[in-house]
Amino acid sequence: MRVVASGAPEIEPNVLKEAAHWLVRLHSGEPGAVDDAxxxxxxxxxxxxxxxxxRAEQLxxxxxxxxxxxxxxxxxxxxxxxxxxxxxxxxxxxxxxxTAAWLGWSQLPWREWQADYRTATGExxxxxxxxxxxxxxxxxxxxxxxxxxxxxxxxxxxxxxFITTAPDLRADGTPPQASPRPFIVQTPDGTARALGxxxxxxxxxxxIWDKSRxxxxxxxxxxxxxxxxxxxxxxxDASEQADFSASAIGPVSAVDEALxxxxxxxxxxxxxxxxxxxxxxxxxxxxGLLRCSPEVAELRISGAFPLLDPERSLRxxxxxxxxxxxxxxxxxxxxxxx
Amino acid sequence: xxxxxxxxxxxVRSLYRDHHGWLHGWLGRKLGCAHRAADLAQDTFVRVLSxxxxxxxxxxxxxxxxxxxxxxxxxxxxxxxxxxxxQALAHLPEREAPPPELRLQMLETLRQVDACLQALPAVxxxxxxxxxxxxxxxxxxxxxxxxxLATVKRHMxxxxxxxxxxx
Numbered sequence: 001m002r003v004v005a006s007g008a009p010e011i012e013p014n015v016l017k018e019a020a021h022w023l024v025r026l027h028s029g030e031p032g033a034v035d036d037a038x039x040x041x042x043x044x045x046x047x048x049x050x051x052x053x054x055r056a057e058q059l060x061x062x063x064x065x066x067x068x069x070x071x072x073x074x075x076x077x078x079x080x081x082x083x084x085x086x087x088x089x090x091x092x093x094x095x096x097x098x099t100a101a102w103l104g105w106s107q108l109p110w111r112e113w114q115a116d117y118r119t120a121t122g123e124x125x126x127x128x129x130x131x132x133x134x135x136x137x138x139x140x141x142x143x144x145x146x147x148x149x150x151x152x153x154x155x156x157x158x159x160x161x162f163i164t165t166a167p168d169l170r171a172d173g174t175p176p177q178a179s180p181r182p183f184i185v186q187t188p189d190g191t192a193r194a195l196g197x198x199x200x201x202x203x204x205x206x207x208i209w210d211k212s213r214x215x216x217x218x219x220x221x222x223x224x225x226x227x228x229x230x231x232x233x234x235x236x237d238a239s240e241q242a243d244f245s246a247s248a249i250g251p252v253s254a255v256d257e258a259l260x261x262x263x264x265x266x267x268x269x270x271x272x273x274x275x276x277x278x279x280x281x282x283x284x285x286x287x288g289l290l291r292c293s294p295e296v297a298e299l300r301i302s303g304a305f306p307l308l309d310p311e312r313s314l315r316x317x318x319x320x321x322x323x324x325x326x327x328x329x330x331x332x333x334x335x336x337x338x
Numbered sequence: 339x340x341x342x343x344x345x346x347x348x349x350v351r352s353l354y355r356d357h358h359g360w361l362h363g364w365l366g367r368k369l370g371c372a373h374r375a376a377d378l379a380q381d382t383f384v385r386v387l388s389x390x391x392x393x394x395x396x397x398x399x400x401x402x403x404x405x406x407x408x409x410x411x412x413x414x415x416x417x418x419x420x421x422x423x424x425q426a427l428a429h430l431p432e433r434e435a436p437p438p439e440l441r442l443q444m445l446e447t448l449r450q451v452d453a454c455l456q457a458l459p460a461v462x463x464x465x466x467x468x469x470x471x472x473x474x475x476x477x478x479x480x481x482x483x484x485x486x487l488a489t490v491k492r493h494m495x496x497x498x499x500x501x502x503x504x505x
Contacts, residue, residue, distance in 0.1 A: 011502075016499060016502045016503055017499065019498075019502055020495050020498040020499040020502055021495065023494075023498040023502075024491055024494045024495050024498060027469055027470070027476075027494065028475065028476045028491070029474075029475025029476055029477065029478075030475070030476070030477075052502060055501075055502055056498070056501065056502055059447065059450060059451060059454070059501050060470065060501065062443070062444070062447035062450075063447055063448075063451055063470060063471075064470075065436075065440070065444060065447075066436075066444045066447065066448060067426075067427070067430055067434060067435075067436065068471050068472065069426050069429070069430070070423055070426035070427050070430070070444075071448060071471050072426075072467060072471050073422040073423065073425065073426035074419045074420075074422045074423040074426065074445075074448045074452070075419075075448060075451060075452055075455065075463075075467065075471075076463070076464075076467055077418060077419070077422060118431070118434070120434060123433075125433075
């Protein structure tokens with residue numbers, strides 16, 4: 001039996017409206033949408049403001065902790081009556097979204113839950129595929145594996161993977177065919193075909209629906225990789241790396257082995273890296289928001305930062321550099337001048 | 339819950355005396371469970387107590403079942419949510435599954451969010467889910483759903499206000 005508690009003091013409707021206004025800006029994804037100082041002034045202006053913010057923090061923050069697919073299954077149900085179809089069917093119901101074709105392929109974000117291999121934020125995992133290929137998944141990554149008789153195909157849906165290809169042994173251990181099957185990694189931007197190698201592929205899905213902002217990146221450590229996209233191909237040899245989008249392949253540059261792929265050891269090696277860029281990297285490994293105030297964004301940081309323990313990295317930053325970590329809530333931290 | 343013997347409360351007491359048993363039976367048939375029916379029957383009268391009874395209640399049973407139907411809808415909604423949640427958790431790979439001590443807390447959060455969003459139109463809910471569950475930025479949501487950026491912001495504003503108002 002539910003009993004309504006009337007102890008909590010009410011919050012005025014216009015305070016709720018103001019809080020909603022701040023929330024809309026905070027979650028927009030537009031950089032600079034929220035002036036931190038102005039928000040702080042609003043929070044300080046009245047205990048009602050703080051209470052409203054706490055309500056939001058508790059509810060929305062709590063929602064962030066629920067595994068995405070479980071939250072969607074629970075909340076995104078057809079409005080009327082119990083349905084006979086299971087939760088899995090509902091996850092793909094979204095009639096308004098456009099369908100997409102491959103090479104130009106964009107997967108809808110929540111399809112990552114169907115990925116064969118996934119890592120959560122701050123997690124890394126190592127996988128061995130049927131032919132002996134080793135794949136290391138970085139934080140917040142999702143990968144599909146489609147080995148067929150003709151090719152070994154991986155689809156990188158999100159994040160970054162480090163791949164060490166194996167000679168094409170079959171699952172039953174019998175020796176490979178005369179010519180090994182091609183090994184291909186697809187991202188929404190194009191493909192990277194391995195020519196016996198160790199390499200990383202990264203996909204930044206900053207613009208899933210705005211193709212012009214979607215980018216992938218390949219860095220080769222051993223062997224060679226051929227990138228194919230939008231009618232262009234380009235071979236990268238060992239110690240070479242390049243970005244590519246659905247329409248173009250960027251300039252080839254040299255791989256700095258200490259930096260590139262250092263995440264494989266769980267460390268980020270910074271060499272005069274902008275604090276804003278470092279914060280963006282740590283943010284990928286840390287649940288919640290990590291932002292950097294403009295006053296300190298251009299600070300150059302050098303050092304080794306443990307990616308799998310982002311809080312420790314933040315402490316290291318505060319100890320070594322003239323910055324301080326300001327926690328607005330459990331989920332929202334900002335780097336500010338000390 | 340202490341209350342004095344004022345006229346409205348006398349009215350509720352006789353309502354209870356005359357119809358509680360019947361309501362319990364009615365709910366039992368709807369729910370297929372006498373125990374749950376007893377809970378909901380009690381909840382119905384709690385609601386009656388906190389609402390203003392019309393002076394001349396012509397159809398007491400119709401009045402009670404109207405309240406009870408709302409409670410039933412809430413009940414089924416909660417059950418559905420819980421089932422969908424449990425089912426989705428069961429499909430998660432081992433290393434992603436949340437530990438038991440957190441599951442209940444998460445379910446409670448989902449119930450609260452569900453209660454906040456339930457009266458919102460489907461599009462508003464979808465915009466909210468794309469933002470809060472899938473982490474999409476508003477520009478991408480606008481492109482995905484073929485809405486203007488301003489419209490996306492309006493939907494988010496409505497959804498956030500709903501969350502703040504009920505929590």
